[in-house]
Amino acid sequence: MLYFSQKMYLIFVTIITLSLSIIIYQIYLIQIDTRLYHPAKPIILWWTPFGNDEKLRDCGNYQCYFTSNRSFQYHKQIKSFLFYGSSFQIDDLPKWKSDEIPWGLLHEESPRNNPILLQQKTLNLFTYSSTFSRFSDVPLTLIDLPGITELLSKKYFVSTKEKIKLLRERNLAPLLYIQSDCDTASNRDMYVAELMKYIRVDSYGTCLNNAQLDKRLKENYLEILNNEDFLSFIANYKFTIAFENAVCDDYITEKLWRPLTVGSIPIYYGSPSFKDWLPNNMSAISVFDFKDPVNLANFLHNLSNNEIEYNKYLSHKLIDNYEIENERLKEVLERRKERSNEFGNYVEEFECFVCTNIYQPKKSKIVDEKHYNCPLPKNPLTNKIDHLNWWTNQWIFGKCGATLLSYHLQNNLTINKENFEKDKMKLYETNKC
Numbered sequence: 001m002l003y004f005s006q007k008m009y010l011i012f013v014t015i016i017t018l019s020l021s022i023i024i025y026q027i028y029l030i031q032i033d034t035r036l037y038h039p040a041k042p043i044i045l046w047w048t049p050f051g052n053d054e055k056l057r058d059c060g061n062y063q064c065y066f067t068s069n070r071s072f073q074y075h076k077q078i079k080s081f082l083f084y085g086s087s088f089q090i091d092d093l094p095k096w097k098s099d100e101i102p103w104g105l106l107h108e109e110s111p112r113n114n115p116i117l118l119q120q121k122t123l124n125l126f127t128y129s130s131t132f133s134r135f136s137d138v139p140l141t142l143i144d145l146p147g148i149t150e151l152l153s154k155k156y157f158v159s160t161k162e163k164i165k166l167l168r169e170r171n172l173a174p175l176l177y178i179q180s181d182c183d184t185a186s187n188r189d190m191y192v193a194e195l196m197k198y199i200r201v202d203s204y205g206t207c208l209n210n211a212q213l214d215k216r217l218k219e220n221y222l223e224i225l226n227n228e229d230f231l232s233f234i235a236n237y238k239f240t241i242a243f244e245n246a247v248c249d250d251y252i253t254e255k256l257w258r259p260l261t262v263g264s265i266p267i268y269y270g271s272p273s274f275k276d277w278l279p280n281n282m283s284a285i286s287v288f289d290f291k292d293p294v295n296l297a298n299f300l301h302n303l304s305n306n307e308i309e310y311n312k313y314l315s316h317k318l319i320d321n322y323e324i325e326n327e328r329l330k331e332v333l334e335r336r337k338e339r340s341n342e343f344g345n346y347v348e349e350f351e352c353f354v355c356t357n358i359y360q361p362k363k364s365k366i367v368d369e370k371h372y373n374c375p376l377p378k379n380p381l382t383n384k385i386d387h388l389n390w391w392t393n394q395w396i397f398g399k400c401g402a403t404l405l406s407y408h409l410q411n412n413l414t415i416n417k418e419n420f421e422k423d424k425m426k427l428y429e430t431n432k433c
């Protein structure tokens with residue numbers, strides 16, 4: 001009896017041990033699968049850490065290993081180097097072998113934080129791109145626009161009658177301006193300062209300040225830009241000045257979308273083609289449509305005093321079951337409904353775009369100016385190139401830098417920052433950019 005039960009016990013223990021080993025082995029395999037690199041899979045290296053790190057990712061039918069560990073740069077499976085624009089540094093780049101190891105650029109920002117990037121010769125170094133431009137491989141154009149629900153929602157909406165009442169009772173101006181970044185490539189303050197001579201603007205930021213936020217809103221207002229109190233505050237205004245810090249095709253930020261979604265009519269200056277993304281062509285007012293600030297101010301006075309005309313700009317709030325007329329916008333927003341509109345999702349989409357291209361190269365193409373189109377800064381009042389604007393020179397130096405960078409990479413030369421700057425100035429002085 002005893003003997004039998006001991007035997008049973010042994011069998012039992014053996015079965016348990018075996019099962020446990022199998023389970024542990026399975027877990028180990030899963031670990032390998034999701035984390036460790038696989039010697040036969042393509043390696044994609046984030047040159048400066050940004051996206052996935054030490055991860056074997058599935059991209060449809062393909063798999064690639066993503067890492068930011070630079071020891072992989074000489075690995076025989078290395079297939080692409082990816083860069084986040086703001087961290088792209090000319091004196092910290094991998095060896096240039098464009099045919100074997102194409103580069104990818106991810107950059108949602110305007111060129112102000114890295115002016116060398118917007119140059120044709122720099123862009124040509126890249127094969128894949130994810131930028132604000134609709135022409136890039138994974139466009140980030142509408143990343144700051146929350147979605148259809150927010151666009152149509154009346155959560156913050158203040159009716160025109162109520163706005164008129166507020167204007168009178170709280171002595172609000174018809175226009176709102178809030179900026180604390182006053183030195184910009186677009187030179188927006190130059191335009192706003194002129195506009196303020198002809199129509200009242202409440203300006204709460206440090207730029208052209210003439211009004212004070214109440215204490216609660218003021219405390220750290222950058223952090224509360226999407227805070228409910230702040231959105232309700234904007235919604236009180238008939239118009240909101242929405243001027244970008246740079247004028248680039250498709251560079252459209254929350255400056256446009258925030259007033260649009262709360263129901264204050266945006267007065268926009270920035271991407272010349274921004275109307276391509278509006279719900280309809282009366283969803284915002286474009287500075288480009290007016291000869292000068294005087295004309296714009298007259299138009300706004302007029303609109304402000306005509307409730308029927310004013311309301312035509314708010315059809316996305318006022319018409320029940322409003323249908324977005326702009327097919328281009330509608331399509332992007334519909335497609336995006338399936339997943340949340342987070343930056344991380346776009347980064348992952350870009351990673352998979354690159355991975356898929358390694359297995360199934362599409363027609364070979366190179367990133368060009370259309371993927372990051374920011375012409376030389378103009379004076380917003382004269383619409384002429386402004387050589388007095390400090391940013392204009394940054395653009396021009398950037399061009400010299402790009403010429404030099406491309407030369408160094410193609411000739412396999414090491415870049416020393418100090419010498420590079422000197423050579424750049426030489427090119428500039430001899431007009432050879």
Ligand SMILES: *[C@@H]1O[C@H](CO)[C@@H](O)[C@H](O)[C@H]1NC(C)=O
Pocket residue numbers: 069070071072
């Ligand atoms: C980078 O990868 C190498 C080779 O696989 C490894 O030895 C090293 O520990 C890694 N470094 C980091 C910081 O993970």
Ligand SMILES: *[C@@H]1O[C@H](CO)[C@@H](O)[C@H](O)[C@H]1NC(C)=O
Pocket residue numbers: 281325
């Ligand atoms: C307004 O939108 C319609 C299509 O909805 C288009 O045909 C028309 O050209 C647009 N008008 C302007 C001034 O952009």
Ligand SMILES: *[C@@H]1O[C@H](CO)[C@@H](O)[C@H](O)[C@H]1NC(C)=O
Pocket residue numbers: 298299302
């Ligand atoms: C102001 O409105 C009137 C009537 O709608 C119109 O005739 C006039 O052209 C408008 N003026 C401006 C500057 O828009």
Ligand SMILES: *[C@@H]1O[C@H](CO)[C@@H](O)[C@H](O)[C@H]1NC(C)=O
Pocket residue numbers: 411412
């Ligand atoms: C580039 O320089 C490296 C040494 O830094 C050298 O091994 C390699 O052969 C050079 N390639 C070309 C194309 O000159």
